[in-house]
Amino acid sequence: MKRVYVLIALVGVLMAGCSDDNNTTPAPTAQNRFVFTATLSPANEVPAAVGPETSGTGTATVTMNVTRDSAGAINAATIDFLSLMSNFPAGTIITAAHIHNGAAGVAAPVVVSTGIAQGEVTMPNGSGSLVKNGVAVSPVDLANQMINNPSGFYFNIHTATNPGGIARGQLTRTQ
Secondary structure, eight states, rough: OOOHHHHHHHHHHHHHHHOOOOOOOOOOOOOEEEEEEEEGGGGOOOOOOSSSGGGGGGEEEEEEEEEEEEESOOEEEEEEEEEESOOOOEEEEEEEEEEEOOOOOOOOEEEEOOOTTTSEETTSSSEEEEEEEEEEEESSSHHHHHHHHHGGEEEEEEESSTTSEHHHHHEEEEO
């Protein structure tokens, strides 16, 4: 029985001698890609959207790519936009699309525009998509605000008939 205790003690000493006292566990990697989504509805617009375009709906996926400095702070950000729209009247033309800093039910200023050109996004059959990549986020602190409070921001699309916006949705962070 004494041999078992000696063997256990010996194994314990060997394990202690092989342990890593430096605690070199790697630091967690900072996230550099954030994905937000929004469900676009005319019912969410402020002021209210009007006319036959109010039959349209859509979704938006906003992917933010950030770079960080050596301390891990975000020092630059860009956004890739993908919006899919349907059920609009045939021939609808999207005149603008962007992110606003505002809570649900509040009209607020634009903070990140997709920069689409007049007539760039058309829906000859009432459905279409908007794709814009690499749109700069400025000032860079806006990226932190969106990451920390996505529901305080909304994405919307505009038409000539509804210059204040035809369909809107608050951002939700999914990644």
